[in-house]
Amino acid sequence: MSNIIRLNKGTMNLRFYKFCLFLLAVSSSLAQQRPPTLRVTGFFSDMPGTPAGDVTGAEVWIVYAKGQYWATFQVADGEPDPPVLVPVEVQDASKVKFKITTHQIKEDGKPAPDLVTLYEGTVSNRGLLLSTPERSGSTSMLLKRRKS
DSSP: OHHHHHHHHHHHHHHHHHHHHHHHHHHHHHHHHSOOOOOSOEEEEOOOBOTTSOEEEEEEEEEEETTEEEEEEEEEEESBOOOEEEEEEEETTTEEEEEEEEEEEOTTSOEEEEEEEEEEEEEOSSEEEEEOTTSTTOOOEEEEEEOO
16 A cells, blocks of 8 residues: 555656646746847947047937937037937837927028928947938938947
């Protein structure tokens, strides 16, 4: 009789171990199927200084606040322009779109029509590939992801 009990305990232990191995295999396969998470938020820049002290390029800092994405956008051509805060539209978890309005002044000092530039970009772990699709001769620029 004690042999039968031992056999049942051994069978139960074997079933338990098989069940644990099954759970381990299933959980590891589910973990491998998850795509890596990509953050749209971050600090992106290609604005290096030059030995002469000139600054050129662009910087974008994308944040999430109050249920919406926002970008602080700044460009430099010799010296940095003041930063601009604009709402950002995010599509497909990695595509971003925002508009920058630049106020124009004529040579005589009178206001000119505003210049509105649409920026579209794709965020990756490397950075933000940004372009201006509405401008003729548009080029793309890669703003590398930096520590914020």
